[in-house]
Amino acid sequence: MWLFFHKLASPPYFYALAGRLIPWFGSICLLLTVVGLYLGFFVAPPDYQQGEAYRIIYVHAPSAWMSMFIYVVMAVCGAIVLIWRMKLAEVMAVASAPIGAGFTFLSLASGSLWGKPMWGAWWVWDARLTSQLILLFLYLGFMALYSAIEDRRIAARAASLLAVVGVINIPIIHFSVKWWNTLHQGPTVTRLDAPAIDLSMLIPLLLMFLAFKFYYATAVLIRARHELLLRERATAWVRKLLERAGA
Amino acid sequence: MSPRQKRRLAGVLVVLIGLSAASALALNAFRDNLMFFYSPTEVMEGKAPPDHLIRIGGLVADNSFREMGEDLTVRFVITDTAENVPVEYTGVLPDLFREGQGVVAHGRLGSDGLFRAERVLAKHDENYMAPEVAEALEAAGYTGHTGDGGDYDR
Numbered sequence: 001m002w003l004f005f006h007k008l009a010s011p012p013y014f015y016a017l018a019g020r021l022i023p024w025f026g027s028i029c030l031l032l033t034v035v036g037l038y039l040g041f042f043v044a045p046p047d048y049q050q051g052e053a054y055r056i057i058y059v060h061a062p063s064a065w066m067s068m069f070i071y072v073v074m075a076v077c078g079a080i081v082l083i084w085r086m087k088l089a090e091v092m093a094v095a096s097a098p099i100g101a102g103f104t105f106l107s108l109a110s111g112s113l114w115g116k117p118m119w120g121a122w123w124v125w126d127a128r129l130t131s132q133l134i135l136l137f138l139y140l141g142f143m144a145l146y147s148a149i150e151d152r153r154i155a156a157r158a159a160s161l162l163a164v165v166g167v168i169n170i171p172i173i174h175f176s177v178k179w180w181n182t183l184h185q186g187p188t189v190t191r192l193d194a195p196a197i198d199l200s201m202l203i204p205l206l207l208m209f210l211a212f213k214f215y216y217a218t219a220v221l222i223r224a225r226h227e228l229l230l231r232e233r234a235t236a237w238v239r240k241l242l243e244r245a246g247a
Numbered sequence: 248m249s250p251r252q253k254r255r256l257a258g259v260l261v262v263l264i265g266l267s268a269a270s271a272l273a274l275n276a277f278r279d280n281l282m283f284f285y286s287p288t289e290v291m292e293g294k295a296p297p298d299h300l301i302r303i304g305g306l307v308a309d310n311s312f313r314e315m316g317e318d319l320t321v322r323f324v325i326t327d328t329a330e331n332v333p334v335e336y337t338g339v340l341p342d343l344f345r346e347g348q349g350v351v352a353h354g355r356l357g358s359d360g361l362f363r364a365e366r367v368l369a370k371h372d373e374n375y376m377a378p379e380v381a382e383a384l385e386a387a388g389y390t391g392h393t394g395d396g397g398d399y400d401r
Contacts, residue, residue, distance in 0.1 A: 048381035049343060050371070057375070083255040119368045120341030126283040164259060168266050172274070179274075181282045181304060183351055188373040197375040 009088050011228050012237040018221040025221070029214035036207030044201045056114045058204060061189075062212040064107035067135060068170050070100035070216060074142070075167035078160030088224075090156035091231070093163060094146055095223035099216055101139035108132060119183060127176035128184035131169060138166040152231055284351045287330040297356060303332055304351040304370065312346055325352060325362070332356075336364040343369035 007013050040058040047054040077093035080086050111129070112122045123129065142159050149155035177186045188196045189205070197205070232238050248256070274281065284304030285295045295301045303325055311324035320337040323346075334352050344350060349370035354363050376384075 045377035045379070048376050048378045049348075053342075054375060079259050082259055083252055117342050118371055119343075120339075120366070121368055124283070124368065127281050164262065165266060167263075168270050172270070179281075180278075181284050181286075183283055183368060183370055185371050185373040188375065196373050198377055198380060200377070201375050 009086055011087065011232055011235075014088055015225055015228055015237075015241075018225050022218055022221050025214050025218040029211050029218055032207050032211035032214060036204050036211050040201075040204035040208065044204055045198070047201075050118060053114060053117060056110050057201075058208045060107055060110040060114065061205060062209040063103045063110065064132070065209060066212045066216060067100055067104040067107055067132070068173060069213075070096050070103065071135060071138070071163075071170055072167065074100060075163045075170075078163035081156055081160040082164065085157075087153075087231075090153065090160070091224050091227045092220065093160060094156060095220050095227055096216075097139055097142045097146070097159075099219050099223070101136060101143065103212070103216075104132065104136040104139060108136065121183075124183050126182040126184060127180045128173065128182045131173040131176050134169055135166075135173060138162070138169060142166075286327045287325055287332045288327055290332055290356065291330045295356065297358075300353065300355060300365075302351050302353045303334070303356075303362060304349065305332070307344070307346045307348055307350055309346050325350065332362050333360065334362045334364050334367075336367050338367070340367055341369040343371060 008017070037058065041055060044055075046052050074093045074096045077089040077096070080089035081093065108129075115124075116122050142162050145162055146155045146159040149158060176182060177184055189202070229238060284302035287303065287305050289295060290301075290303060295303075305325040305327045308324040308326040308331060311322075313322045314320075315322055315335075318337060319339065320335065321340070322333065322335050325332045325334055334354075336352065336354075344367065349372060351368045351370055352362060352364040353366040353368070356362050
């Protein structure tokens with residue numbers, strides 16, 4: 001077990017392993033997206049109140065979940081960077097941030113499109129929407145801080161501290177609809193009592209959730225490989241790789 | 248772990264615990280300001296400031312919806328099942344607006360007890376089902392699942 005982690009932490013091993021995993025993760029993501037969207041848009045019934053408009057949930061809810069999941073990944077990587085100074089954790093945190101920011105933006109934009117016809121407003125300053133907006137700023141702040149400092153390793157440490165500090169926002173986002181009166185509705189899927197969503201609607205939702213997970217896995221590995229090559233361009237293993245590619 | 252790493256681990260934990268405590272205290276102190284709306288009970292208890300723009304949230308009471316004339320003016324009652332607030336509004340209502348539905352009205356409470364709304368938002372609930380299922384539930388007399396906009400009893 002520990003041996004595997006030590007091997008994983010070595011850049012050339014990670015680079016090769018990620019290269020082998022990317023096509024698999026990418027194809028699984030594509031398959032899940034096609035099946036999930038088909039079931040969600042054409043097979044699942046319309047909602048009893050919202051009609052067809054509820055179908056935005058198949059993009060909105062998975063991207064909102066992913067925006068929080070990726071932040072937690074980034075914060076855990078950040079803690080590893082701060083404590084163990086592990087290079088690969090730096091690379092993973094840096095590679096995750098733009099993807100997480102993208103999902104956060106997608107959740108805000110899709111929610112806004114849905115909010116206008118359903119609530120009657122594009123945007124309201126309730127606790128859920130506001131805390132999600134803060135999450136977007138945390139991602140952007142992480143990226144800005146990282147690129148503001150020239151030395152990559154010092155930059156990663158500074159940005160990691162921001163990631164760890166910002167993780168406090170994640171439980172606030174999650175519980176905002178329970179702690180305060182909000183316009184945003186409460187949780188549907190993670191409720192423990194009676195199911196609040198039809199099974200025929202839930203299955204495509206979960207498929208889309210998995211599809212987004214695999215999209216993240218694919219995208220973060222591609223970005224992490226690029227970041228690794230860039231940082232390690234002076235080392236022997238990258239030179240060997242280049243020679244082999246050139247030959 | 249080396250002593251340095253242990254020290255850093257302790258540092259990260261202290262930062263996290265301190266931040267959690269600080270934000271818990273801060274959020275608790277601002278609790279009332281973070282509420283998006285008042286319930287009718289809170290309004291009747293005088294918790295909402297009079298003559299200020301406030302939001303009232305609750306369910307649209309059954310059989311309370313009246314159209315007042317040609318100019319899109321409507322009246323209805325917002326209830327949390329304990330207290331009622333009559334509301335007057337002129338304008339276009341959102342798609343989800345109907346009796347039994349959760350709504351949030353933004354406006355001022357007059358001294359005559361009538362709430363004059365400048366804006367009405369519909370609050371969606373967390374239930375998703377097919378129209379046939381909703382009809383079947385209603386036919387069976389099971390209304391606990393429909394039209395419940397969440398916690399208005401607070």
